[in-house]
Amino acid sequence: MLVDREEDVQELRTKGLLQGGGGLNNRDALDFLTSVQTLRLGSCYVRIMEDIETYRMTRRTRTNVHAFFHRNIKIVAAILSAIVTVVSILGTLISLKNS
Incomplete structure (x- = not known):
């Protein structure tokens, strides 16, 4: 107890x-x-304990993902910016090629 x-x-x-x-x-x-x-001890007990453990693991994962993005916000923003730039350049090149 x-x-x-x-x-x-x-x-x-x-x-x-x-x-x-x-x-x-x-x-x-x-x-x-x-x-x-x-x-x-029985099926109800086991189900409750499994639900608690599932919540605990899910919550831990969400917390770790949030902490990763919070610690690396500048790097994440730079990578997303680079991806958007490359996609827009490729889109422009494809539209120019089709013209």
């Missing part, structure tokens, strides 16, 4: 183990975590 008081939830948040929370305050997060702990 990880948590049994609101202070435990706050400690998990400060240590970075519980992030975001989907707008849940400490009391709501505590209620959610204790309700998950009381589930019997």
